[in-house]
Amino acid sequence: MLTRVAYRINATLERYIPEQRLFLKSDAETRFIRLRPTTQLIAMTGGAMFVAWTIVATAVLMMDSIGAGSSREQSQRQQAMYEERLNALSADRDLRAEEAARAQERFNLALAQVAQMQSRLLASEDRRRELETGIDVIQSTLRRTILERDEARAQADEASLALAASTGSARTDEGREKDVADTLAILTDALGSAAQERDLMEAAAEKSAERVESVIAEKRAIERQNDEIFAKLEEAVTVSVEPLDNMFRDAGLSPDDLLSAVRKGYSGTGGPLSPISMSTSGARVTPEAARANAILQGLDRMNMYRIAAFKTPFAMPVSTPVRFTSGFGGRNDPFGRGWRRHEGQDLAGAYGSPILATADGVVTFAGWESGYGRLVKIRHEFGIETRYAHMSQIRVDVGDRVSRGDRIGDMGNSGRSTGTHLHYEIRIGGEAINPMTFIKAARDVF
Structure with missing residues (x-):
C-alpha cells in the first residue's frame, strides 16, 4: 500500500520534477544514482529553508549591529554633552569663585x-x-x-x-x-x-x-x-x-x-x-x-x-557608557520567581569596565556573597553605605580607605545575574534607597 502511494506521488511530481540520474564512472565500471522527484523535492526544500534561515539570521545580525551602533553613538553623544555641561558648570563655578575673591578684595x-x-x-x-x-x-x-x-x-x-x-x-x-x-x-x-x-x-x-x-x-x-x-x-x-x-x-x-x-x-x-x-x-x-x-x-x-x-555618594559608579536597565523598586524576577523587590539600580555595560567608588569611605566587605556574586561594600560618613555587586574582579581589600573615583573592581556577570552589569545600592542607616536620587541630584549641580 505504501509502495503504491509512493509510486503515485513520484508519478505526479515527475511531471514537474523529472527523475535525474547521477553517473559515477571508474576504470572498471560505471554506476549511477537515481534521484527520484521526492528526493529532489526534499533536497530543494531543505536548501530553500537553509537559504531562508541564512537571510533571516544575517538580517537579525545586521539590525543588532545597527542598533548597537546607534546606541553607542547616542551614549557617546550623551557622554560628550554631559562632559560639556560639566566643563561649563566648572568654568561658571571658577568664575563665581573669582568674582567672590575680587569682591572680597574690594x-x-x-x-x-x-x-x-x-x-x-x-x-x-x-x-x-x-x-x-x-x-x-x-x-x-x-x-x-x-x-x-x-x-x-x-x-x-x-x-x-x-x-x-x-x-x-x-x-x-x-x-x-x-x-x-x-x-x-x-x-x-x-x-x-x-x-x-x-x-x-x-x-x-x-x-x-x-x-x-x-x-x-x-x-x-x-x-x-x-x-x-x-x-x-x-x-x-x-x-x-x-x-x-x-x-x-x-x-x-x-x-x-x-x-x-x-x-x-x-x-x-x-x-x-x-x-x-x-x-x-x-x-x-x-x-x-x-x-x-x-x-x-x-x-x-x-x-x-x-x-x-x-x-556622600554624589557620583556615577562607572565612567564608561552604560545603559540603565532594571531600576529601584518592584519588578518581575528575571529568573521567573514572580514579583520581587529590587533594592538597587542596574547599569549594563562592557565586560571588565572599571567600577569606581562614589565617595570617600572604608571597605567593610570584599568577597563573594550569595545572590550578589563578587561584592564590595563601602562605609561612608553620615551612616551611608554603598554596594557594588556582580563584579568580575575585586581590586580592594577589607579595611582599605578609598576616595571618590578610585577603582574598586571590574564589571562582570557573577552571582545571580543574566548578563554583564553592575548592581549599585545605597543604604542609609541600613535601609535601601533609590540610587538615582543621588545621581540625578548630583547631575543638577555638578
Whole structure:
C-alpha cells in the first residue's frame, strides 16, 4: 500500500520534477544514482529553508549591529554633552569663585577706606570741639573783662568823688579823667583783640563744619558702595549655596545634620571662619560687620557642603557608557520567581569596565556573597553605605580607605545575574534607597 502511494506521488511530481540520474564512472565500471522527484523535492526544500534561515539570521545580525551602533553613538553623544555641561558648570563655578575673591578684595579696600575716613572724621570732631572750647573760653574771658571794666569804672568814679570831696582840686579831676581814658583805651584794645580772635575761631569752626559735611558725604558714598558690594557678595553666596542645599534635600538628607557632623569633625582647616569685629572695646557690632559675618558664614557653609559632598555618594559608579536597565523598586524576577523587590539600580555595560567608588569611605566587605556574586561594600560618613555587586574582579581589600573615583573592581556577570552589569545600592542607616536620587541630584549641580 505504501509502495503504491509512493509510486503515485513520484508519478505526479515527475511531471514537474523529472527523475535525474547521477553517473559515477571508474576504470572498471560505471554506476549511477537515481534521484527520484521526492528526493529532489526534499533536497530543494531543505536548501530553500537553509537559504531562508541564512537571510533571516544575517538580517537579525545586521539590525543588532545597527542598533548597537546607534546606541553607542547616542551614549557617546550623551557622554560628550554631559562632559560639556560639566566643563561649563566648572568654568561658571571658577568664575563665581573669582568674582567672590575680587569682591572680597574690594570689600577689604572699602573697609580700609572707611577706617581712614572715620579716623579723619574723629580728628575733625576733636578739632571742632577744641575750637568750640576755645571760643567758649574767649567769650568767658570777654564777659569777665567787661565786668572788670564796669567795676573799674565804678571804683574810679567813687575814687574821684572821694578825692574831689577831700581836696576840691580840679587838677585831680583831670588826672582822674586821664586815668579813666587810659583804662578805657586798654580795655578797648583787649576787647578788639578778643573780638578778632573770636572771629578767627568762628571761621575755623565754619571750615571744620564744612570739612565734617564733606567727610560725611564721602562716608555716605562709601556706605552706598559697600551696600552694592555686600549685595553682590550676598547674591553670589546665595546662588552658590542654594543648589547644594537643594541637592542634599533632594537626596533625602538633612543639610543641618550634615553640616553639624562636618563642623564637629573639621574644627581646623576647613572649619568655621573667624567673624569680623570692628571694635575691641566691647561695643555693639556695626551693620556692615554683621553683613560681612553673614557672608563669611555663607562661605563657610559652602565649604562644609563641599566637604560633605565628597563624603556622600554624589557620583556615577562607572565612567564608561552604560545603559540603565532594571531600576529601584518592584519588578518581575528575571529568573521567573514572580514579583520581587529590587533594592538597587542596574547599569549594563562592557565586560571588565572599571567600577569606581562614589565617595570617600572604608571597605567593610570584599568577597563573594550569595545572590550578589563578587561584592564590595563601602562605609561612608553620615551612616551611608554603598554596594557594588556582580563584579568580575575585586581590586580592594577589607579595611582599605578609598576616595571618590578610585577603582574598586571590574564589571562582570557573577552571582545571580543574566548578563554583564553592575548592581549599585545605597543604604542609609541600613535601609535601601533609590540610587538615582543621588545621581540625578548630583547631575543638577555638578
